[in-house]
Amino acid sequence: MSAPPATGIRPVDPRLLRYARASRGFFVTIGAIAVAQTAVVVAFAWLLTRPITGAIDGMPEPELASTLAALAVVVALRAGLVWAREAVAIRAAARVQSQLRGALVEAVGMLGPEWLSSRNSAQLAVTAGRGLDALEAYFGRYLPQLVQTVVATPLILAVMWWQDWISGLTVLLTLPLIPVFMVLIGLATRAVQQRQWQTLQRLAARFADTVQGLATLKVFGRQHRAAASIERVTDEYRRETMRVLRVSFLSGFALEFLASISVAIVAVSIGFRLIDGALTLAVGLFVLLLAPEAYLPLRQVGVQFHAAAEGVAATEDIFAVLDAARPTTPAAGRTLSGRSRSAGSAEGSAPAQRGDGELELRDVRVQRGDRQLPAVSFTAHPGTVTLLEGPSGAGKSSVFAALRRAAAFEGTALVGDTDVRELAPSDWLAWAGQQPGLLTGSIAGNVTLGDTAPDAALVRRALDLACGEGLDPDFELGVQGAGLSGGQAQRVAVARAFYRYLRGRARVIALDEPSSALDPDTEARLWRGIRQLADAGATVLLISHRASARVIADAVVRLEPNEVLA
Known part of the structure; x- marks a missing residue:
């Protein structure tokens, strides 16, 4: 050699x-x-x-x-x-x-x-x-x-x-x-x-x-x-x-x-x-x-x-x-591992300086490859549901990607008084994407992912709010969630986001097309669950192509693809 x-x-x-x-x-x-x-x-x-x-x-x-x-x-x-x-x-x-x-x-x-x-x-x-x-x-x-x-x-x-x-x-x-x-x-x-x-x-x-x-x-x-x-x-x-x-x-x-x-x-x-x-x-x-x-x-x-x-x-x-x-300078309040040192990272406590859960975006332009999406501005208050709508390719999911630091962006995005780029997303955001992202293990283990001291009662409540009443938390899943239908897997992913909020580890819930695999009756029940969490003080961001989502929305942000910049 x-x-x-x-x-x-x-x-x-x-x-x-x-x-x-x-x-x-x-x-x-x-x-x-x-x-x-x-x-x-x-x-x-x-x-x-x-x-x-x-x-x-x-x-x-x-x-x-x-x-x-x-x-x-x-x-x-x-x-x-x-x-x-x-x-x-x-x-x-x-x-x-x-x-x-x-x-x-x-x-x-x-x-x-x-x-x-x-x-x-x-x-x-x-x-x-x-x-x-x-x-x-x-x-x-x-x-x-x-x-x-x-x-x-x-x-x-x-x-x-x-x-x-x-x-x-x-x-x-x-x-x-x-x-x-x-x-x-x-x-x-x-x-x-x-x-x-x-x-x-x-x-x-x-x-x-x-x-x-x-x-x-x-x-x-x-x-x-x-x-x-x-x-x-x-x-x-x-x-x-x-x-x-x-x-x-x-x-x-x-x-x-x-x-x-x-x-x-x-x-x-x-x-x-x-x-x-x-x-x-x-x-x-x-x-x-x-x-x-x-x-x-x-x-x-x-x-x-x-x-x-x-x-x-x-x-x-x-x-x-x-x-x-190595050259990455940890933001204020973060350790080398990237975890927040704020009080919000403690087990079962709410993120510090973000108790109200207000999310403000000012002229946020998301970078996706060689494209820069149009500027997005809105303020989501606690107790409200903010609906992002628009045709496919308008950049709705890209806004969520920016919030969870999966995409670079220009502009200002604040949670309370803190820039989201200075925070670990797990400290303030509960997110469910279009792909459920389930792992091998029990349904309860997927819902409580990352929780070192799971609360069985909150697991059951999160599943009920996500229309997963018939799902057994102890049911074992295969690779990538094998064993569930598409709609059931989607509900488990939504329940995971709900659990994080109920556990006090997030004040903002972001759901990307959470009802795409649900029938109209189940969808209506899911909207009621989301509305119930918002009325309890959660800040909810929702992406949906369904017209029924407007029923629970307090604010609607419309995105258009023809504004995308090359």
Whole structure:
């Protein structure tokens, strides 16, 4: 695989130390183990040399036995240090994976729905899941070997130079050939590795999209074409993986060949000098035993970097997300995680400075792609229902997207005295969109989503207000709410918004086409439930194409699509 020095690939990304504190102690511990391993390697070479030369020179049996016993101890110590390094690396990898996952979730929360809406969630899931799992190879193999190289190679080279400067000079001159070839291989293979990772992400995204739209595909008879598309991407991933494996074998062969030739040069030099008596057998054998150990760490760095390649590629994507969130200055009253520090974020309490729930929009222009929607201005008071109406494409849902920070906008939007851009939407807004957004679990769990201390009585009341009287809160749903009809799923989503208001975590309720899947009788009952909440003090924003929605509206805001600016 590509070597660490290759263009665009650093041996250790300094951002790792910044975002994963556990990695700092890991490097200190691994460094200490590397020093001990180097000392053991030198001791092993010396203790192996002594009995061999001693046997030739007639060393007494007691001294020979004690030397062999010391050699056995060194062998056991060397195995123990290898075990210790593996154990430290595995624990560090687990801690770093946990810290990076937490940082990734926190960063996504800080960047907000607007940023997330422009990303593929399946690709993020692959990065946070399989990608971070691959860090085990990065920490367990590559980084320990890198530290071992930094520590062991210069120390062993110094010992060789001290014992036989000619052999030391030979190693010093031939050693740079290995990183040079590693860089060349890295330059040639970096693109292959990146393509493999990107293909895997694309495969995950394609599969997730296909599963989500499978029902629609079957209705139109396009499921076979979707399956063929997944098969093509899968085959492409197979080819990219095989390319990476071919490069891995080529890299391993090149490194082993260079190291073998270099050790052979040292051996030939020692052999000639032993023949003419310029070098003693003890020194020659000792240096010859150390020569492969001088090349081994550097060879292993290149080999282990292959195993860690997927984790390295994943960390690049994760660090890109974390870097994007890092410059973001948390608004006043918000912690790094993006949660409000106001009294309103407390369990069961109303948001501070927003007790009246008044929402005011002045000349709000929502940005959607390369379009800027027309300015919207209105004031929604507590105890009222404000209806946003207009033909499709007029920008009604975009106004809601702006309020929940899923779309950028210009102008002023205030909740009480606070700009909505300075607040976490979960602190003041209860929203139900056109897609129910249900999760695997019970109906009650979907209604109380995010509540650490659910109130069963409020769940029942929220469902009743949303016309879900016949729904059992304990009923278990499948993936994406499977097990409910479209109308039932919609009512659960509306009940979720109602629950947030009843729980005291929101004063503004925003409902986007809440009756689109309901029959007229159920719709009329839903309007009565919404009106009941408004009369109790809620500020309700409502989007609906139904003329019956005007019956409960206190104010109507009309949007027209012909005002959209290019």
